[in-house]
Amino acid sequence: MIDVKLAPAHRRFRADVLAGLALPRKRLPSKYFYDAAGSRLFERITELPEYYPTRTELGIMRRHADAMAARCGPDCLLIELGAGALTKVRLLLDRLDAPAGFAPVDVSGEHLREAAAVLAEDYPALAIEPVVADFTGPFQVPEAPDARKVVYFPGSTLGNFDPEEADALLRRIARLVGPGGGLLLGVDLRKDPAVLERAYDDAAGVTAAFNRNLLVRIDRELGGDFDAPSFRHVAFYDPEKSRVEMHLVTDVARRVRVGTSTFAFLPGESIHTENSHKYDVPELAARAEACGLRLDEAWTDPRDYFAVLYFTAA
Numbered sequence: 414m415i416d417v418k419l420a421p422a423h424r425r426f427r428a429d430v431l432a433g434l435a436l437p438r439k440r441l442p443s444k445y446f447y448d449a450a451g452s453r454l455f456e457r458i459t460e461l462p463e464y465y466p467t468r469t470e471l472g473i474m475r476r477h478a479d480a481m482a483a484r485c486g487p488d489c490l491l492i493e494l495g496a497g498a499l500t501k502v503r504l505l506l507d508r509l510d511a512p513a514g515f516a517p518v519d520v521s522g523e524h525l526r527e528a529a530a531v532l533a534e535d536y537p538a539l540a541i542e543p544v545v546a547d548f549t550g551p552f553q554v555p556e557a558p559d560a561r562k563v564v565y566f567p568g569s570t571l572g573n574f575d576p577e578e579a580d581a582l583l584r585r586i587a588r589l590v591g592p593g594g595g596l597l598l599g600v601d602l603r604k605d606p607a608v609l610e611r612a613y614d615d616a617a618g619v620t621a622a623f624n625r626n627l628l629v630r631i632d633r634e635l636g637g638d639f640d641a642p643s644f645r646h647v648a649f650y651d652p653e654k655s656r657v658e659m660h661l662v663t664d665v666a667r668r669v670r671v672g673t674s675t676f677a678f679l680p681g682e683s684i685h686t687e688n689s690h691k692y693d694v695p696e697l698a699a700r701a702e703a704c705g706l707r708l709d710e711a712w713t714d715p716r717d718y719f720a721v722l723y724f725t726a727a
C-alpha cells in the first residue's frame with residue numbers, strides 16, 4: 414500500500430479551505446467531498462433514479478467491455494484514477510488478458526482500502542496495489558518495466574476540472590503511460606439541461622447531503638462552525654461554460670469561523686463547490702490530441718448521454 418502522510422494532507426486541506434474562502438467568489442475544491450462519509454454518499458447518488466451517468470456508463474461498459482479490453486491489450490498495467498467503489502473496472506478485469514497489475518488511485522483512503530480488499534478476494538491472482546493519493550500531484554505506481562500502461566479514468570471525474578486543468582491532467586496521463594500507452598476515459602455528454610439539473614439535485618436530497626458534507630468535514634476536521642444544514646444546496650447548468658455548477662448558499666448574512674480565521678458572508682452569497690463539465694466527443698478528441706492522446710475508438714449509449722473513449726499516447 415502506497416500512502417501519503419496524513420499530516421501533510423490535513424495541512425493542505427486547511428490551506429486550500431482558507432485560501433478558497435478568502436476569494437472574492439468563495440470556492441472550495443470538490444476533491445474534499447470525499448472522506449469516508451462523502452464516498453458513501455456518492456455511492457448512494459450513483460443509485461438514484463435521477464443520476465443517469467453511472468447506470469449509462471455501466472451499460473456502455475457491459476456492451477463493449479470485450480472491445481475495450483482488446484484495446485488495452487495483453488499484460489497491461491491498469492491504473493485507475495478516482496477509483497471509488499471499483500465497480501466498473503470489474504467489467505474490464507474480467508476480460509483483460511493476463512494483466513501485469515492493477516493500481517487504483519483515490520484520495521478517499523479508507524473507502525479505497527475497503528474496496529481494494531473486497532476486489533482482492535474476488536481476483537486472487539491479480540496484483541492489486543491501491544494508491545492513496547491526489548492524482549493531480551505526484552504519485553507512485555507499481556514497477557512493471559515491461560508492461561504497457563493503461564489509465565482507466567471513468568465517472569466523468571475529468572469534468573470536475575476546468576478546461577485548462579483538464580488539459581494539464583490529460584498531458585500528465587500521456588506522460589504517465591508513455592508512447593503507445595492508453596487511456597480509457599468515461600465522460601458525460603451535453604444534453605437537455607433539465608435532465609442534467611435533476612441529476613445534480615435529486616428529490617431525496619442525497620446530492621444536497623453530499624455537497625454539505627464538505628462543510629461537515631471542515632467543522633469536524635478544521636474546527637469550523639459552518640452549521641452545514643443551514644446552507645442551501647443549489648445546482649444549475651451553465652450552457653456557455655457547458656457545465657453543471659454546485660453551490661452552497663446562505664440566505665442570511667453570517668460570519669463563519671474556521672480555526673482561528675473568520676469569513677463574512679452576505680445574504681445570498683454562495684460557496685462554489687463543484688463543476689461538472691459536459692462534453693462533445695469531437696471537441697474533446699481535438700483537445701486530447703493537443704495533449705498527446707489520439708482517439709482510437711468511442712463507445713456511446715443509444716441516447717448519446719455518455720461516452721467511453723480509448724486514446725493512445727503519441
Ligand SMILES: C[S@@+](CC[C@H](N)C(=O)[O-])C[C@H]1O[C@@H](n2cnc3c(N)ncnc32)[C@H](O)[C@@H]1O
Nearest residue numbers: 444447495496497519520521546547548567568
Ligand atoms: C465522481 S467520483 C467517481 C467514482 C468512480 N470512479 C465512478 O466512476 O463511479 C470521483 C472519485 O474520484 C476521487 N477523486 C476526486 N478527486 C480526486 C483527486 N484529485 N485525486 C484522487 N482521487 C480523487 C473521489 O474520491 C471519488 O472516488
